[in-house]
Amino acid sequence: MATSKRPATAASAGRGKQAAAIREEILREWRGGDEAPDLNAGIHAAGQFITAILRSAGLQDGIQEEELRAAWKELAGDFIARHTEPQSVKGGHLVLRVTQPAMRFHLEQMKPMLLTRIREQLGGDRIQSVKFTLG
Structure with missing residues (x-):
């Protein structure tokens, strides 16, 4: 006896959805409540944000x-x-805290030389400017 496969119809698709809904209801009753939400939903790896x-x-x-x-x-x-x-x-800007106004004035005069030394030590133009604050 040969079995013939019938094409899926809207009625059979509806029965599949209905069966899935019944299955979910039975499982919910058996477990005593709804299934716990996925706790990992919306969580991203920290590595995705490191560059920013x-x-x-x-x-x-x-x-x-x-x-x-x-x-x-x-x-x-x-x-x-x-x-x-x-x-x-x-952002490439170095802020230096200076203890005295006279020292700040002295450093303002030395700024180009100081910036050159910093660039030589750290390599490249990673430090673009130097700002002095009293404190």
Whole structure:
């Protein structure tokens, strides 16, 4: 006896949806409630956002404040290093905290030379400007 496959009709498709709905209802009753939502839905790997985070923090070229802080005494010399502290590096702009107005004036005069030293030590044009703040 040969079985013939009948083409799917709208009625048979409707029965399939109805059967799936019945199956879901039976499982819901058996489990005692709805199935827990997928807890991983909408979660992304942190690696997808690292580039954007580094760019917004001004670290896209790999400059880290710690790298600059570690090299600061050698770059600036003992005297200047005692009266200054690298405060932040954002978007290629270095902000140095200076202890005294006279030292700030002195550093403003030295800015081109200081910027050259920083670029030589850290490589390239990763630091584009230097700003001094009193504090």
